[in-house]
Amino acid sequence: MNVECPHCGANYPVDEKQFTGESRLKGRCKQCNSSFVFDAPPEAPRLPTDQTVALAVVEGPARGQVFRLSKARVVLGRSGADILLYDPEVSRKHCAIEVHGSTATLIDLRTTNGTFVAGKSIQKCRLQHLSKFRVGATTLLFTVTDNGEGDSASPATLVVRSRR
Numbered sequence: 696m697n698v699e700c701p702h703c704g705a706n707y708p709v710d711e712k713q714f715t716g717e718s719r720l721k722g723r724c725k726q727c728n729s730s731f732v733f734d735a736p737p738e739a740p741r742l743p744t745d746q747t748v749a750l751a752v753v754e755g756p757a758r759g760q761v762f763r764l765s766k767a768r769v770v771l772g773r774s775g776a777d778i779l780l781y782d783p784e785v786s787r788k789h790c791a792i793e794v795h796g797s798t799a800t801l802i803d804l805r806t807t808n809g810t811f812v813a814g815k816s817i818q819k820c821r822l823q824h825l826s827k828f829r830v831g832a833t834t835l836l837f838t839v840t841d842n843g844e845g846d847s848a849s850p851a852t853l854v855v856r857s858r859r
Contacts, residue, residue, distance in 0.1 A: 698733045700724040711736060740767035740793040747840050748794055755833030756782050767794045770804070771830060784808050784831030797839045798823055806830075 698709050705726040713720060718735050742748060748764045750771075762778050769777040772788040780789070786806040793800045799822040803810035811829040812820045822828070822837040829835075 696736050698722060700727065700729065701731050702729040703727040709733075738795055740795060742767050742794050743796050743839070745842055746797060747838075747842055748797075748799070749838050749840075750778065750792070751836045751838060752780075753827070753834050753836050754829075755780075755831070757833065764792070764794060768792070771835075772804075780830065780833050782831040782833045785833060789830045790828075792822070792837075799837060801828055801837075 696709050696711055697706050699706050700722075703724060703726050705724055707722070707725075709720070709722075719732050720735075721730060721732050723730050742764065750762045750764070752758050752760045752762075757780060766777070768791060770788050770791045771778045771780060771785070772790075773780060773782065773785045774787045776788050786804070786808065788804050789806050790804055790810045791802045793802065801810065801812065801817065801820045801822050803816075803818050808831055809816040810820075811817065812822075812826070817828075820828070824837070824839040826837045827834055828837070
């Protein structure tokens with residue numbers, strides 16, 4: 696990462712390994728000799744290696760469908776997204792999910808219809824196992840399940856029964 700001196704604007708490369716166990720570091724500018732403090736970069740999204748992360752559609756046009764996440768950042772939307780939701784109330788690129796181990800951050804991508812958690816419109820929200828959120832007429836469930844030791848079988852299938 697690069698750090699800029701707040702006094703003179705000089706740029707310096709910093710090895711992110713220097714932040715081990717620290718959230719901030721002190722620096723001294725070689726150009727203007729001033730001292731300054733800079734923050735560690737935000738944690739990069741990452742999928743857990745011993746768990747399966749998935750989104751299950753519990754209400755809406757794709758009810759019963761389960762999307763197993765294969766990368767740490769996915770975009771949900773109607774077209775041009777990693778996970779396609781055929782819901783006319785969903786924007787082309789509606790929201791993003793960034794997985795950080797066994798939790799995730801849900802981010803609305805400035806949509807007209809919004810992204811909702813517990814009935815409230817959000818811009819950004821932390822998700823945990825079994826957190827629900829709504830985009831358009833589609834409600835999704837965020838799940839994190841442990842992988843069995845040596846288990847190469849497919850993850851369990853979520854069955855959603857109709858309320859009829």
